[in-house]
Amino acid sequence: MLVSPSRDRAAERRSATRREILDASWEVAHEKGIASITLKDVADRVGMRPPSLYSHFASKNAIYDAMFGQAWQGCLDALRAATDGVPSDPREAMAVMGRAYFKYAVADQARNQLMNARISADFQPSPEAYAPSLAVWELGRVHLALIGVTAEADLDLYSAVVGGLVDAQLANDPGGNRYARQLDRAIGMLADQFGL
Amino acid sequence: MLVSPSRDRAAERRSATRREILDASWEVAHEKGIASITLKDVADRVGMRPPSLYSHFASKNAIYDAMFGQAWQGCLDALRAATDGVPSDPREAMAVMGRAYFKYAVADQARNQLMNARISADFQPSPEAYAPSLAVWELGRVHLALIGVTAEADLDLYSAVVGGLVDAQLANDPGGNRYARQLDRAIGMLADQFGL
DNA sequence: GTCTATACACCGATAGAC
């Protein structure tokens, strides 16, 4: 086939442009906050005019949607890498996952807001973008089940405590380690509570 | 003086109108979210035209500022009432304050967002509006000090855990009690950790 | 696919009559 190679190049270029737009969107989000992204700012950064973005994304929310998917996929990858080797000690297994999530969440405030807070009233993630988010929760559920923690209440408490430390760190000491220092202590507390 | 009584009536009416505007703003916040308040929506609800609001508030952010002060003042009042009688048991003292804060925070999502999250990039609370927020933290610090908890790290952990349960409750089970059910357990855990 | 031009809907805020 003669058509195929040129199709490939076109498709490559197209997805490369999409990636450029998403990268630019993340830059804007880091500078002005996730809720303050505008098509003008994104277009400026890619060297386009705002209407041209519509050749690659159907709407602004479609950009948010792709970013949402990227954020949770990155989290899933980070947790998979961290929980790769099966941990011998149950307490260490709990700590490894908690630290990995904390590190990923705290590393990027804008990303964390997109992942966990409602950014705008109308934006709702699509099922495809939402999938890696569900996968993260499933990974957590399975990982804790392996060390004998299966109660729904225990999962709720675990996630709320780690999430609380993340939010406190980002809100009250961004870039610091004031609440990061409490993470291992909190997880030890939880392990005691779970009877490990 | 003949002038004084009429001045009083005028001042009363003025502050009554201010209160009406703030009440209307809270209503809008509850319906559309704290970040989506517009002067038009507020004015409609008070039976005014948007420009007329400027006779009572210097700007939209001045309205946010007053609301911020109200929210934290209400929290301060709630905590003072809850921690009024000196508690005999240290663990119960911890629980009383945690429950009071949790209850107040969870009761109003819009209010909680205004109190703890950044609503817009340009809004910064004035020192006067910020004062009751500082008073709440001081009350917490003193209350825990009375039962022997004085370490900064302990305060950080306590506030992050309670705050984490609040956020989880509002985000994942608004109006329910899925995370509220974990509150006493979490506080018991903390009491153990603090050696009480 | 990118551009110009523009529609369309908002928003916060100000000026000035009453």
Added chain:
DNA sequence: GTCTATCGGTGTATAGAC
């Protein structure tokens, strides 16, 4: 103090030429 009228700006999105 409230009103009408309006300014000046921003935002998403579409139409149509190239």
